[in-house]
Amino acid sequence: MLFTSGEFIFVYLPLVLVTFFVVARLLGHRAAAFWLVVASLAFYGDWRWQHVPLLVASVVANYFFGYGILRARAAGSPAARRLLVTAIAANLAVLAYFKYANFFVRSVSAVSGTHLGTFDILLPLGISFFTFTQIAYLVDVHAGKVVERNPIHYALFVTYFPHLIAGPVLHHAEMMPQFARAEIYRAQARNMTLGLAYFSMGLVKKILVADSVAPLADAAFGQVASTALSASAAWLGVLAYTLQIYFDFSGYSDMAIGLSLLFGVRLPYNFNSPYQAHNISEFWRRWHMTLSRFLRDYLYVPLGGNRHGRLRRYINLLATMLLGGLWHGASWTFVIWGGLHGIYLIINHAWQWLWGRVSPEGNSVGPFWSAVTRSASVALTLLCVIVAWTFFRAPTFDAAFRMVCSMFGIGTPSGAATAAPASFVWITVFGLIALMGKNSQQLIDGYFAGALDRPLARGELQTAFCGAMVVGIFLLGAITASRDVTEFIYFNF
Amino acid sequence: MSRARPILRAACFFAGVCGALLLCELALRLLPVNGGAYTADPDKSWPASRLVPHSDYTFSDGWSLRNAHHGRINNFGYAAPFDYVPGTKGVVIIGDSFVESLMNDYDDTLQGVLGRELEPENVMAFGTVNAALPHYLGVAQLVRRYFSPQWAVIVIIAGDYVDGFAKEPGFYHWAPDRTPPIEWTPEVGRSPTQKLLRTVAVARYVKANLNFRWSRAVRLHRETDVRPPACVAASLSESDERLIGEYASALPAALGLPASHVILVFDSDRKAMYAGLSRKAAETCPTRDVLARARLMSIARTDGLQVIDSDPIFRRYYEATGQGVDYLPYDLHWNATGHRLIAEEVARVINPTALPQHSTTRRD
Numbered sequence: 001m002l003f004t005s006g007e008f009i010f011v012y013l014p015l016v017l018v019t020f021f022v023v024a025r026l027l028g029h030r031a032a033a034f035w036l037v038v039a040s041l042a043f044y045g046d047w048r049w050q051h052v053p054l055l056v057a058s059v060v061a062n063y064f065f066g067y068g069i070l071r072a073r074a075a076g077s078p079a080a081r082r083l084l085v086t087a088i089a090a091n092l093a094v095l096a097y098f099k100y101a102n103f104f105v106r107s108v109s110a111v112s113g114t115h116l117g118t119f120d121i122l123l124p125l126g127i128s129f130f131t132f133t134q135i136a137y138l139v140d141v142h143a144g145k146v147v148e149r150n151p152i153h154y155a156l157f158v159t160y161f162p163h164l165i166a167g168p169v170l171h172h173a174e175m176m177p178q179f180a181r182a183e184i185y186r187a188q189a190r191n192m193t194l195g196l197a198y199f200s201m202g203l204v205k206k207i208l209v210a211d212s213v214a215p216l217a218d219a220a221f222g223q224v225a226s227t228a229l230s231a232s233a234a235w236l237g238v239l240a241y242t243l244q245i246y247f248d249f250s251g252y253s254d255m256a257i258g259l260s261l262l263f264g265v266r267l268p269y270n271f272n273s274p275y276q277a278h279n280i281s282e283f284w285r286r287w288h289m290t291l292s293r294f295l296r297d298y299l300y301v302p303l304g305g306n307r308h309g310r311l312r313r314y315i316n317l318l319a320t321m322l323l324g325g326l327w328h329g330a331s332w333t334f335v336i337w338g339g340l341h342g343i344y345l346i347i348n349h350a351w352q353w354l355w356g357r358v359s360p361e362g363n364s365v366g367p368f369w370s371a372v373t374r375s376a377s378v379a380l381t382l383l384c385v386i387v388a389w390t391f392f393r394a395p396t397f398d399a400a401f402r403m404v405c406s407m408f409g410i411g412t413p414s415g416a417a418t419a420a421p422a423s424f425v426w427i428t429v430f431g432l433i434a435l436m437g438k439n440s441q442q443l444i445d446g447y448f449a450g451a452l453d454r455p456l457a458r459g460e461l462q463t464a465f466c467g468a469m470v471v472g473i474f475l476l477g478a479i480t481a482s483r484d485v486t487e488f489i490y491f492n493f
Numbered sequence: 494m495s496r497a498r499p500i501l502r503a504a505c506f507f508a509g510v511c512g513a514l515l516l517c518e519l520a521l522r523l524l525p526v527n528g529g530a531y532t533a534d535p536d537k538s539w540p541a542s543r544l545v546p547h548s549d550y551t552f553s554d555g556w557s558l559r560n561a562h563h564g565r566i567n568n569f570g571y572a573a574p575f576d577y578v579p580g581t582k583g584v585v586i587i588g589d590s591f592v593e594s595l596m597n598d599y600d601d602t603l604q605g606v607l608g609r610e611l612e613p614e615n616v617m618a619f620g621t622v623n624a625a626l627p628h629y630l631g632v633a634q635l636v637r638r639y640f641s642p643q644w645a646v647i648v649i650i651a652g653d654y655v656d657g658f659a660k661e662p663g664f665y666h667w668a669p670d671r672t673p674p675i676e677w678t679p680e681v682g683r684s685p686t687q688k689l690l691r692t693v694a695v696a697r698y699v700k701a702n703l704n705f706r707w708s709r710a711v712r713l714h715r716e717t718d719v720r721p722p723a724c725v726a727a728s729l730s731e732s733d734e735r736l737i738g739e740y741a742s743a744l745p746a747a748l749g750l751p752a753s754h755v756i757l758v759f760d761s762d763r764k765a766m767y768a769g770l771s772r773k774a775a776e777t778c779p780t781r782d783v784l785a786r787a788r789l790m791s792i793a794r795t796d797g798l799q800v801i802d803s804d805p806i807f808r809r810y811y812e813a814t815g816q817g818v819d820y821l822p823y824d825l826h827w828n829a830t831g832h833r834l835i836a837e838e839v840a841r842v843i844n845p846t847a848l849p850q851h852s853t854t855r856r857d
Contacts, residue, residue: 478699
């Protein structure tokens, strides 16, 4: 079930939301939390019910692994570490089987020149998300950072439908304590209004923007597999994809945040205007922020981070990004995408180190030149990101390489079709919004929440806002129901 | 206080809903939302489904209101910028939404282009959304009652045979035991509420632009097997064969024309054309409707009716220019180019010199 589908907007969400508050009032908080677990499993099973047992088994096994680690740790037993290693290995083995087995077989076939048969495996949705979420939990249990062990809250933390399929990647410490709070089991107009505002914003991003530019990207990346494109056609396709993936994924994240707020639970922000970043490090602090945080805390830092000299730091950065790329999908194009970002990060850190030595006190230029250099750094960062997206989107390495060549006019035949100038109109409009506009949290948690909190808007007026937002969501739902439902890009990861 | 609070909240919620609806209504009233082309109330003098006469319409497609067009519904309830004058001699064009063609300017339609070649008011189009083969025959009978056609063009598209079995109010459907093999289902009047909703822009947007249906909106999008279903080629029954044969001979009779003055225009599988599939490759697993239309084409040729097969015409154009003849992927209907290409073929068949100029019998 997709957040943008009619069945979700008109049936699932109202049913689950109303029942949650009714159950909480009549049967208590524990029953309401349990209802949310059941509803989340139903949400997951709507795609492929055969994968529900896998999810349930994963949740149960990891809960007991965590319980075992906690007990062993409390007893000071070395079994705690052995149990942690076993649990992580088991999680990674399941992930490797479902996600990477065929990738491994195909790679071996390609290298050895043999033709090994592939496995008939269907990738369970969201397996990367719920596996890494739980590995982080186990690591923190071992580190003594976990205090709450309520099994229903744990199950809800993993299966909670707003984040289950495509994140944000949650940390138990920011979720499980929220499920223990009594306030979330009472409907609150302010949360509802803000939640509906986030959900509407996400729908607009997905339905009106991402889905509108997607055909341009699909056409260009479909064509480049067989024919060379003109520079304008290549740029049109790549820019369309750059906007599509941002509005698609940040739209999904907004919807997830909004849906969760309806239940009174705050999810972390996942995007912060990433295309406005001045350098690639800043980009990764703004793009898929919860994944960046996970990679930093559970991969980069354990690898040694920046604690063992510059060279080791660069190696750690590259390794983290390569694995981050592989996390996105079992394909070499994702590995190359991750590798490119690793190289960008190394160059960025090396440049900052070098600049710090050349100009230790910083340079003091006038406001004009300061604006110019800031704009140039944004443009350069964006260019690097765009080139990397080409590898992320292209079906094969060859197609990606051809696309990059076409973008820079290399090897383009003279008769190659050019893109119609009119096609760039919406790309420009959406591009300016991404580059200069305020993001969802600035608009909703900043301006809108501020307006709601003014004395005049408190109380019943917030309920009126809720009513207005329901109309907006109905119209957006009707729009999405009028078209073929398109999946979110990050559902594939 | 405690009892009043939920009521106050509900009232505020309702006020919010109304306020938002009002804002949407005001915004949509400024935009080209679909409207105006509404089915007329039953009329014994013209029992076939038609639009409200003497009204203006706005057409736009989808949520983004793309391809907006405005036009007029004439005295007979069909889209045309002029009234049809009973007794007019000339060319009649009968079909469904392809002939109604609200998504094109009138001048760009088959009838508009032909009208420029001949005399605009001598070309009269009778297109009705959702019409099928039996309805075309029924309309042909009505046309002969009011006009004096010299040529008739019938535009036949995919689904026209099998859709003809549905009994829809205001439409003719197949009746194999009758001669000619059609029967009419009486039109029903629209309720005052339905008529009131026609004036509400939000309702028109949701119903006509978004084509919103609860049943469609809440359908399940479960992961399905992407493999195409195994081919089960259809075949025509004896009854189908008889129906098609009777239809081909009934058309000229209904119009009071010699068979050679009835032109059947067959639409083609344009999705297959754009996908680079040959006609033969696209028809490896023909449906009953595909077979029926092919059979009609074959019988029509044998019976002396004129047949225009759009497939080679559209393919030639697409191969030469790379340009489409329709609004795909959003809308299957022909665009101005598609209409022009067909109009040129029709004009070639008709031979304009044989048509009378200014032969309209005008009423005072």
